Each structure stands twice: as structure tokens, then as C-alpha cells.
Amino acid sequence: MVEKNPSYRGRLAPSPTGYLHLGHARTFWIAHQRALAAGGALILRNDDLDAARCRPEFVAAMLEDLAWFGFRWSEGPDVGGPHAPYDQSRRHAHYAAAFDRLRAAGAIYPCTCSRKDVQAAASAPHESPAAPGVGDEPHYPGTCRPDHLAPAERIRRATLPRAGVNWRFRVPEGETLAFADGHFGPQHAVAGREIADFLVWRRDDTPSYQLACTVDDAAMGITEVVRGADLIRSTFRQLLLYRTLGAAAPAFFHCPLVTDEHGVRLAKRHDALSLRALRAAGRTPAALRAGW
Template sequence: MTQHRGRFAPTPSGRMHLGNACTALLAWLSARSKNGTIALRLEDLDRPRCRPEYEQGLIEDLRWLGLDWDEGPDVGGQHAPYRQSEREPVYREAFERLLSKNLVYPCFCSRKDVLQSANAPHGLTSEGPAYPGRCRGLSSAERERLASIRRPSWRFALPDRPVSFRDEVHGFVAFEAGTGGDFIVRRSDGVYAYQLAVVVDDAEMGVTEVWRGSDLLDSTPRQLLLFEALELRPPAYAHAPLWLGPDGRRLSKRHGEEITLQRLRASGIAAERVVGWLAYRCGLIDRPEPAKPRELVERFIPSRVVREPIRLSQRALTALTEGVLTT
């Protein structure tokens, strides 16, 4: 029987906020409840946005919460390296396999070209318009001519069939054929894109289950198709509820420092209070009471995790920081 292997894969481009912490907690609880292992992996492909201080900060935040991991950039492990910026050779090998199967093609369109395309179909919620396939049918001569003018990105050619899967939180999920359009697997600057990198990493590291935010739910069909194309075994997926700020938009650095674990730690709040509150907000426990992660392992039931977005009101945040646990 295959051992359960989970992972938490944040991007060190800012301070860890409550939404990130909730996903990390769920991934950790799932792994520990199954007597499995968990790895910390840093998705730092976007080098200009990622900083060493953010990496160190998120490690400190996770340990403050009471979470640990069996493999990671700070503890090592048999699947090192654990920073995507150091894993380019394995991405290149996977890309070459796709290229040899004629499953990718060069695209000379800029992002502006896609956004301005009048016939661009509806894309993923996180991306805007879908790529309309403008470069998919170019002849060899046309590709050669355009390559002399502009360095291309490379896109994966979506097969003409729907994709469905079972999510641990959302149940049966289905996407129509072509949803989101052909997507980039290598950028024009030569950097391998998130969709390819995450698939290769999960396969190489033997990950059997992925917990991540619901904003990535519509990326799952793309990744399943890449797993299939590369003849790799996909993990099971569980998409945690999306966290929204008081303004109704996805929780992010725009909402200020007060939503970060760094600020909560500095304020003197107990980690157990944050953990218990997170577990309550995502549906794992019935009351917002202080708890350590290990105390929640036996109470972890994936089906209890809420599907709907969690809105972080100013009232709830104030109550949390002042020591009065509330919704």
C-alpha cells in the first residue's frame, strides 16, 4: 500500500496570511491523520517577487503554529531540492518529453494580444480570457518567420474532451473540453510555468494528496492532462475554502499587515488561539476554542471542510487579536 504523502507549497513572495495558514493546517492534519509524511516545497519560480526574508518568515510562521514537515528546504530529504528555482533540469526533461510527442507548440502572442483578441473564449477565473488558439495551426514556415522576430512561449495543446475528477471537498467536478484554452508550459524567457512545474514536482516527490486553495480548482484539469501526457500518476486533490477580505476580494497583501501571522505573532497572541479559530472557520470544529494542531488530528474529517469562501470581517479579525474568539 502506498504511503500517504502530502505537501504544502507556498510562494515566498510576501508574508503568510490567515488564508495560507488555513490551507497549511488542513494539509498537515490530513497527512498526520493518515500516518503519512508531508513536505514543504517553495514555489519560487517568479524570482523577482520572491525574497529570502519571506521564505524564512513563512518557515517561522508555520513552526509557530505548531506545524512540522518531514522534508523541506530547511530539513532536507530524499527529494531535494525543495525550491522550484533549483529544479530547472527536471522541468526541462519533462518539457522535452512533451515536445517529442508533439503536445506543445510555440506561441508568438503577447499577453496583450490575448487580452485584445475579439474572439477569445471565456478563460479561467484567475486568468481572464482564454487563449483562442491563434498560433496552434501555424505552418512551419510561419513559425520560422515569427521566431526570427520574437522569442516564443510554448503552450500545451488541450485535447478535445472534458475532464472530470473527484475533489475531497467539492465532490465530483467536471470541466468542458478546452476550458481555459491551450496554456503556457514554458515562458518566452525560458522559465518553466507553474502548471508544468507543479505536476513534475508532485510526481517526482511521490505526492499522493494535494491540499490547496479553491482559487486553483480550475487549474486541476490542466494538471491532470499533463500527468496523463507525461505518463505520471496524479495525486488526489482537496481544495480548501478561499479566504476573502472585508472588501469581498481574495485575501492578499492588499489587505495589510494585520492579516499576517507575523503581525499576530508580534502582538503576543497565542498560536493555539489562531489554530482553533482557523479550524472553526473552515468547519472542522463546532466552537472557536484554542487548540494545538496535534489535538485536532483525530477530529480531522475532510467532508466537514466548508466549500464556500470564508469572509474575514474586520469585526472577526479584531476579536481574534483581542482574545475574544468569534466568527
């Protein structure tokens, strides 16, 4: 891409856990076009933190499919750039440093609850959190918050190492969080009711999506994040992380999701609508884009 306005920095951040589909392409194309219209840079980041599901063949297919569809980027894992590495699996030190800052600020705490425990609490009759977004984490009831623990247990947990336990961000209960979305307009959520304490670090010593995404977008100077509407709730969490880490938050533009003929949003299991399958069927990028 030819950059005329270096102050604008957008990004594509696919996760190589399968083949890219038409939904990815449309959202990414909006990001691509917004970067072009602004005369800025478009950065490609390989969000490959999920070691169990990310595969080298999916990374290779991702680069090939994006190039075939017409995407061009200024920085990325294949072309390098001033903010390398552009593979999240190689950026652990950045996340660990952010974890240390959050812990020093008293913004996070260790949590011994299993996902099953959290799901059971969130579905209990006395719980009435707002319905989570697509693919969202269950509403956490605050079981392991330090103020809910006996003094001796609170002291013991304060010295726990980073690995071996989950760590959660303590949201400021009752605070109304807000941002202006570039597509959907003003967005609001009440911390503690619609946004519960969320994971920032996992017991296997890896950062959560929320922390890794925030750290990388800040470090790479991203000025606008374009992504699917299913991540609107994640934006509130990430705004809290930006604020606590003392980093400037980017603008956000969330795109409507692409659905199949039954109204179900596209996922990587929709093999027939993967870019690979569409190309094999003789479809062209121009014809696919014309359908939008």
C-alpha cells in the first residue's frame, strides 16, 4: 500500500485456526478500504496464540488467500516492519511485561475457578447478567475477588506466581463504560453488570485474547480497529486495559456479521464459503466483492 497519511494505522488480525471464509474477507476488506481511504498503513498480524488449534498450514493458507483476494499490507510476518515480530506466539515478553504492570497496579487477581464453575454460577437462578455476545466468556460472579476472601487466603494468593492459576481484571463496578463506534454509533455498558471481571492470563502461562490484542494494538500504534460486531463487548474490556496500562486507545469500527442462508453467522466450519473453496469453484475476488 502507498501511504500518504502515516498517522493512520489499521490492521488485519486473523487467527490461523482454520481457513479464512467470506465473512473474514468482508470485514478485512472494510479495514483495507478504510486504510486506503485514509492514505495510511495496514498491518497484518498473525494472532496465533491458540497453540492447540493454530497450524503452520493455516498460516501459509492465510497469507496466500489474503494476497489472492487483493489485500496489500505494509507490515506483517512475511514482510517485516518496525514492530516485529508480527506473530503473537513470538511476543510473550510484551504480554508478560503488561501483566507485571497490571499486577503492580492492583488491577488483577488470581482466580482458581474452573470454566465449569463459572458457567454454573452464571446460569444459577439468582444470577441475571446481560446475555453474552457471540463467543463471549461467561459472566464471572466475583468468587475469587480479594475482598470476598478470608484475610489469610488473601495474603496467600497475593504471592502466587503468574503461571498455574488464572488471573482476572477487576472491573470498576457500577462505572458506565462508553465509546463511539464508527459504524454502530454510541455504545454503553455498565461494569459489573454487563461486563464482569475477565481473564487476562491463563493458568498455562499464556495471555488472554483481551490482553494480547490490547498490548499488540498499542505497541504497533494502531489508530483504528476494524472487526466484527461480535467483538463489541470485548472493546469495553480492552478499553479498561488501555486505561490501566496508560496507553492511548484506538478508534473502533465494528462490521455487521456475514450469515449463511439460515441466518447463522459464518464460522470456519463453513468450508463451502472458505476463500479456498470459492477460488477452487472458479469464483473471482472481484465477483465476490461485487456481491457486497
